[in-house]
Amino acid sequence: MLKNSIVGYGWISIGLHWLSALAIFGMFGLGLYMVDLTYYDDFYKTGPYIHKSVGVLLAFLMVARLLWKTASPKVAPLLSHQPWEVRLAHGVHQLLYVIFFMLVVSGYLISSADGSSIEVFGMFSVPSVIDSIDNLEDIAGEIHEYLAWLLIVLVVFHVLGAMKHHFIDKDNTLRRMLFPNEK
Amino acid sequence: MRKFLGLGALISGIVLSTTASIVTAEDYVIDTKGAHAFVQFRIKHLGYSWLYGRFNKFSGEFSYDASAPEKSAVVVELETASLDSNHSERDKHLRSDDFLNVDKFPKARFESTRVESTGPGKANIHGKLTLHGVTKDVVLAAEDTGAGKDPWGGYRQGFFGTTTIALKDFGIDYNLGPASTHVELILSIEGIRK
Numbered sequence: 001m002l003k004n005s006i007v008g009y010g011w012i013s014i015g016l017h018w019l020s021a022l023a024i025f026g027m028f029g030l031g032l033y034m035v036d037l038t039y040y041d042d043f044y045k046t047g048p049y050i051h052k053s054v055g056v057l058l059a060f061l062m063v064a065r066l067l068w069k070t071a072s073p074k075v076a077p078l079l080s081h082q083p084w085e086v087r088l089a090h091g092v093h094q095l096l097y098v099i100f101f102m103l104v105v106s107g108y109l110i111s112s113a114d115g116s117s118i119e120v121f122g123m124f125s126v127p128s129v130i131d132s133i134d135n136l137e138d139i140a141g142e143i144h145e146y147l148a149w150l151l152i153v154l155v156v157f158h159v160l161g162a163m164k165h166h167f168i169d170k171d172n173t174l175r176r177m178l179f180p181n182e183k
Numbered sequence: 184m185r186k187f188l189g190l191g192a193l194i195s196g197i198v199l200s201t202t203a204s205i206v207t208a209e210d211y212v213i214d215t216k217g218a219h220a221f222v223q224f225r226i227k228h229l230g231y232s233w234l235y236g237r238f239n240k241f242s243g244e245f246s247y248d249a250s251a252p253e254k255s256a257v258v259v260e261l262e263t264a265s266l267d268s269n270h271s272e273r274d275k276h277l278r279s280d281d282f283l284n285v286d287k288f289p290k291a292r293f294e295s296t297r298v299e300s301t302g303p304g305k306a307n308i309h310g311k312l313t314l315h316g317v318t319k320d321v322v323l324a325a326e327d328t329g330a331g332k333d334p335w336g337g338y339r340q341g342f343f344g345t346t347t348i349a350l351k352d353f354g355i356d357y358n359l360g361p362a363s364t365h366v367e368l369i370l371s372i373e374g375i376r377k
Binding site: 048113141 | 239265270271275278358
């Protein structure tokens, strides 16, 4: 029940999915919140520190997720899924991954633009790669903000799709992402 | 005849005074190309230490007459987005609308209006500073740091000047704490004679 099969997801995929979903929502909220903190807020330094650390860890988690997905048997669409639904869902999934990784890179560039590395909860550091572009932090910052909103719009679309399958089509699409298929 | 004499005296007077100003007041271009000029700032961090930063892109000119410093003048213009405090996250914040709002106010400028000698090689340069869209009168305490020929056939003149401004005078009201309401601007420049 850990591994995926053609009929459904195993616990590993399910766990990775919901863990990244939780982290992405948390990161979006934290990101919006921390940029408006002022100098004398307790969280002024801690907020960005957590955001950067979680961001790096989440990037690793997403790489692991992609690797696991590639190594696993492909879960087949339900028979009730229309071809356009399958294409649309796959398109959104791919975009979610692409935008996510662009978001990670842009965030990384903000903090590493001066050549400093990014510390991850005091455990290890990710070194800077690009530090010779003028105003890189400003450009990366703007892109980071736009991508974050774009990702959330896509997530909302993804959730609406799941809701539609669960409440309107009344099929197993959402249930498959909650529990492994017993058979 | 008297009339002519008067006119002649007037003309020679004009010629003399213009020649005099040409001969004595020299014009200089600030050597930003060779980076022998710096526009820096410093502000207290929480009241415990000095934080230094600088503007990397600026240009300027001045004219200087060592024998009559009050005839001197200076103009410096800088790109606010070139702010550099050696910390990308802080630079990004300082360029944002919490502070300099560089998208809206891409340039800052100082232009002297009057130079008042305060001693040998020292002067108060009165002028207008435009920052964050606000223009205010400031006084730059300046000193002549040296002058002479350079090894490449030119002639150079150095200056050092500082002034302290209140951030809120320029419409910047982000709370950095009671010890950090003022910023010292430090101009350390070398001009190459035109």
